[in-house]
Amino acid sequence: QVQLVESGGGLVQAGGSLTLSCTASGLTFDDYAMGWFRQGSGKEREGVSCINYSGSATFYANFVEGRFTNSRDNARNTLYLHMYGLKPEDTAMYYCAVSRGSACYGGSWPGALERQYTGWGQGTQVTVSS
Numbered sequence: 001q002v003q004l005v006e007s008g009g010g011l012v013q014a015g016g017s018l019t020l021s022c023t024a025s026g027l028t029f030d031d032y033a034m035g036w037f038r039q040g041s042g043k044e045r046e047g048v049s050c051i052n053y054s055g056s057a058t059f060y061a062n063f064v065e066g067r068f069t070n071s072r073d074n075a076r077n078t079l080y081l082h083m084y085g086l087k088p089e090d091t092a093m094y095y096c097a098v099s100r101g102s103a104c105y106g107g108s109w110p111g112a113l114e115r116q117y118t119g120w121g122q123g124t125q126v127t128v129s130s
Helices: none
Strands: 003-007 010-013 018-025 034-039 046-051 058-060 068-073 078-083 092-099 117-120 124-129
Touching: 003 092, 018 034, 018 092, 018 124, 034 078, 046 068, 046 078, 058 068, 078 092
Parallel strands: 010 124
Antiparallel strands: 003 018, 018 078, 034 046, 034 092, 046 058, 068 078, 092 117, 092 124
16 A cells, blocks of 8 residues: 655745655655645645656746755655745645656646546645745
8 A cells, every 4th residue: 555654844934945755655666756736725736846756857837936856765765845945825735646657747747737646645734934
């Protein structure tokens, strides 16, 4: 059974940084692309980033604007989202997800579509104060 556990969320001031982690078990981690999504209060869940199975390709939503870096350590079965220059509008629950395959594909940018993903973590809350 696939299990994804996010951590690293918290309260940070605008302009600050956080690094989220997602530890995976129950799967061959380096066979799959992985994604980050977020859902703000009263909003729909939206894609943030996707990384392919090896970490050689990453894709981001436009709103990231170069402020986030998606990376993975396949030896540790762990996915990371390094976030810099955080804004109040980044406040949301952040989720990691495992893809159906090894590549990011589909949607307005590769990896944007939720239907690409088959398993989800429970989320970690990020709150950015102004």
